[in-house]
Amino acid sequence: MGKLILLILFCHVSSAAKHSLKYFFTVSSGVPNLPELEVIAQVDDIMVGYCDPDTKIVEAKQDWVKKYLDDSPQQLEWYNAQCSYNQPNLLKATIFRLKQEFDQSGGVHVLQKINGCEWDDETDEGIGFHQYGYDGEDILFLNLTTLTWIALKPQAVVIKLRWDADMPRINYNKDFLTRICPDWLKKSLDYGKSSLLRTERPSVSLLQKTPSSPVSCHATGFYPHRAVMFWRKDGEDLHEDVDQGEILPNHDETFQMSVDLNLSSINPEDWRRYDCVFQLSGVEDDIVTKLDKAVIRTNEGKSEISAGVDQQHVSDLKAPDNGAELSMRLNPET
Template sequence: MKDFMLLLLFCHVASPVKHSLKFFFTTSSGVKNFPDFVAVGLVDEVLMGYCDSISKIPEAKQDWAKKLGDDDPQHLEWCTQQCLLNQYEYKADIDILKQQLNQTEGVHIFQKMDGCEWDDETGEVNGFAQFGYDGEDFIAFDLKTLTWIAPKPQAVITKHKWDRDRANNEWYNYYLTQHCTELVKKYLDYGKSSLLRTELPSVFLLQKTPYSPVSCHATGFYPHRAEMFWRKDGEELHEDVEHGEILPNHDGSFQMSVDLNLSSVTPEDWRRYECVFHLSGAKNDIVTKLDKAVIRTNWVSPSEFPAGPVIGGVVGLLLLLAVCITGVFIWRRRDNGFRPANSSDSSSSDPSSVKDAALN
C-alpha cells in the first residue's frame, strides 16, 4: 500500500513498543525442485538469516547480522550446526507423521514456529512454540501449564508423549520467557541503526472509479507496528470500512491501506471524513482529509475515449477471433476431434537446539 498528501496535526499518546524474534522451520516431502528443509529467522518481522538443506550454510541477510557473525564466531558456528541438525530431526518427524496418518505418497509440509515478543517498556514477554502439518495447526506449547495443546485428534498421541517429557518442557519455558529476550536485545543492539529507526510514510487517496471505495494508502513506513483508520467528525469509523494487511516493500519498509465505502455519503459530507495513520514511536499522526481534488485514479470517462482507435481496435479483435475460430475448426477436422493435452503436477540456544521428543 502506498503514498500521498499528509497533514501532521494532533499528538497521539505513545504506546509501548513490542519487539519480536521468530524462527520458522519448514520440512517438505514430495516437493520437486525445492529444498526439503528451510529455516529463517526474523527480528521485528525483518529477515535476519536463512539456511536450507541444499547449501547447508547459514546466510546472513542483513549487514548487522553479518557483523554479529564476524564478532561472535561461536554464534555463527551454532547457526551452522542448527542448519545441519534440524533438517535431520524434522525429516524424521515428518516421516513419523506420514506413517502415523497412513500417508505413503503425495506432498506434505511440516512446520515449526517459535520465538517471543518483548515489550521494551513494561518488560512483558510472550513466548510461543507451535507446529503445523499440511497447512493446519498440529500442536502448540502452553506456557501457563507447561504442557502441549492438541487441536486435532491426530496430535493427541504426540501431546501425551511430550507432556511426559518435563525436562524438555522446562527448557522451552526457560528459552521462551528468558533467553529469547536476551537474543532479542542482542540483535536489536547490533541492528539498531535499521531495526530501531522510525520512517513516516507517504499517504495517498486512491480510487478506481467514481463509484469505488476510496482507499487511504500508506507506504514506506517503518517499523511495521502501525495502524490506520477512517474517522468522521473526530470519531473512528467501523462501518463501511475495510482494513488491509500490513505488507512488506522491497526496501524493507512496509505498506498498508484502509478503504472507505462512500455510497451513502453525500458530497457535502466529504469534508467531515479524514484518514488517520499512526506509527508506533512517532509523536504525531498523519491525517489526510477526504478531498476529491487530491484523489488519484486511472479511471477515464467514456466520453474521453477517442472513438476512432476504439472502433479500430474492436474491428481488429473481431477479425482475430474469426481467424482463431477458423483455425480451430480446421484443426478439429484434421485431428478427428479435440483431445485434451496430458498434464502432470509437476548465539545461543533456541528450541531447535534441544531435540524435540519423537512425534510418535
C-alpha cells in the same frame, strides 16, 4: 531452487515498545526439488538470516548480523547445529509420525514450526511461543504456564503425550523461550538498531480516478512495513464499503499502501464524519486525514493535495514476487 515462504497473518501492528525474534522451520514430504529443511530467522518481522540448504550453515542477510555472529561464536555454533542435524532429524521424525496418525501414505505434506519470543522494552517483560502447523493448519503449541503441549487435532495427541513426558526437552524449551531468546533479541536490537529501530513517516493523500470512483487513502514512503491504515466514521473503524490494499515495496526500500472507501452510499453532507487513519509501528502519533473533497486529487487534476504525494512512489505500484506461499495461522498467546 524452490523456496517456501511462510505467510504470517497479523491482525494488529505491534506496539511501539514490542520487539520479536522468530524462527520459521519448514520440512516437506512429497515435494520434489525442495531442500529437506528451510529455516528463516526474523527480528521485528525483518528477515535477518537463513539456513543455506547446500552448505547447512547459517547465512546472514544483514551486515549487522554478520558482526553480531562474529562476536558470538557460541550462538553461531547453535545456529549451525540447527541447520545441519538437530532440526532436520526432529522435524522429519515428527512429520513421519503425523502421516501415520492421519493414515497418509503419499501425497504432498508440509510441517511448519515457529518459535521465538517477544519483548517489551518499556516493561522489560517477554513472552515465548513455540508451535507447529501441519498442512496449513495449527496442530500443536506449547503452553509455557503449564509446560505442557496442547494438541489441536486428535492425531497430535500421541506426539503431545510423548513430548510432555520428555522433561529435558520441556526444560530446554522453557529456558530457551524465557531466558535465551529474549537475551538474543536484546543483543540483536543493539547490533541492528540503525536499521531495526529506523522509522520514516509517510506522505498520505486522498486519490480518486473519477467522481464516481472510490476514494483511495494512499500512504507512501514509510518504514518499517509494520503499519496499518483504515477508514473511520465518527471515530469507529469501518469494515463495510472498504477495500484494504497490500503493503508494497518502493524503489528506495520504503513502503506504500492504500485503503479504498466506496462513496456510493455516503451522503455528501456526511463526508466530514469520515477520516483515514495511518498507524506506524514505532511511532506514537497517528496520521489522520479527513475526507474532504477539496483535498482529493482526481485524474482531471482539478483538486489539490494537502499532504503531497510522491509520484515516483506511485509509479512503483507493483505486486511483489512472493514465491509459493503457505499460510499458517499463528497465535503466540497461550
